[in-house]
Amino acid sequence: MKFLFDMIPVLLFFACYKIAGMNADASQHFINTYLSGIISGGSVTPEQAPIVLATLVGILATVAQIGWIKVRGRKVDGLLWASLGMFVVFGGLTIYLHDEDFIKWKLSIVYWLFAVVLLFSDLLFKKNLMRQSMKEIIELPDLIWTRLNLAWIAFFTFMGALNWYLAFVLFKGNTDAWVNFKAFGATAIMFVFIVGQTIYLSRHMKDQA
Template sequence: MKQLAEFLPIVLFFVVYQLNGDTLNIGGWSYTFDGIFSATAVLMIATTLQVGITWLITRTLERRLIWLLLAVCLFGAATLVFRNQMFIQWKPTIFNWVLAVIFGASQFIGDKNLMERTLGTQLHLPRAVWTRLNLLWVANFVIVGALNLVVAYSFSEEAWVDYKLYSAIGFTLVLTILTALMIGPHMKEPEASDQ
C-alpha cells in the first residue's frame, strides 16, 4: 500500500501533463495547463501532501521520503522559476545516483550495509546475501538514473513523461521480484508446534 501511495504524485504528474493546453474553469477563475510546468507544480504539491499524510498516519518519516520531498521541491522550484524542464528531468537521475552512492558506501561503513540495517530485524540472511541484495539495489539506482538521462536527451519531452510513469512502476516491480528471488531461498517455514 505504501508503494502505491508513493506512485500517486508521479501518476498525477502524468495526468496533468496530458492536459497541456486545456483550460480549467471554476466559477470566474480559469487556468490553462502549460504542460510540464503545471505537471511539475502538481508533483510538488502531491509529494508534499503524500509526505505530510504519511507523517500524520505513522508519526515517522523514512529519510528516503524526506530526501525525495527535498529533491522534488528543489528541482521543481528551479524548473518553475527558470522555466526549464531539464531541472525536473535531472531530478530522478540525481536522486537515484545519490541513493546508489549511499547504498554503495554502506558496504564499507560499519558492520552492516544499508539493506541489512533496514531489514535486518525482520529478516535473518547470510552476510553474502545482504551484500548481493545491497549491490542489486545499487545497480538498480545507477541503471535507473542513467536510463533517465538517455530518455531525457534522446527523446521528446512527452516520451520522457511517459517513460517516467511506466519506468517507475516497471523498475519497482522488477526490483521487488529480484529481491524476493534473492531472499526466498533463505526464508524458513515457521516450525509447527507439537500437539
C-alpha cells in the first residue's frame, strides 16, 4: 500500500501530462490566462503547456500527500521532505522558465540524493537508514542490513544515471517517451527490485527461525 501511496504524484503527473497533451490549445489558454504571473514572459506555447501543467500538479500532489500524512498524525519521512524540496525547486524552474530539462534533471538528482544520504549516514554517523526504517518489521543479521543498505545505494545511483541517459541522450527531444518511462519504466524497475529484495530477505529470515 505504501508503494502505491508513494506513486500518487507520479501517476497524477503522467495523467495530467497526457490529458493536457491531448488538449494542448486549451492547456495553453488556461496557463496564459490564469498562471501568467508565475511564467517567465507571461505565456507558453501549446507544446510547452503539458509539461508545465503536469509539473504543477505533481508539486501540489506531493504537498497534499505530506499534508495527509501529517493530518493522520504520522511522521513524514525525511526523504519525502527532500523529494518535495527538489520538486519545488526544479519544478518551479520548469514552470517559470517553461523548460522541461529542469524537471528531467530533478528525477536524477533525487535518486542521487537518496544514494548520498544512505551512504554518508552510514559512513559518517554509523546509522544504517534502511535498518532504522525497517527494524520494527523484520530482524536481520548486521551483515544483511549492510548489504541491504549498499543495494539501495547502488540502485538509486543506477536509476539516476539511467534517467539521465534516457532523458538527455536516448529520448532527447522526446518528452512523451521520457514521461512514459518516469511513470511506468521507473516504477516497473522499482517494483522488480523490491520483489527481488523481499525474496532475498525472506531467505535470511528463515535462516534465523
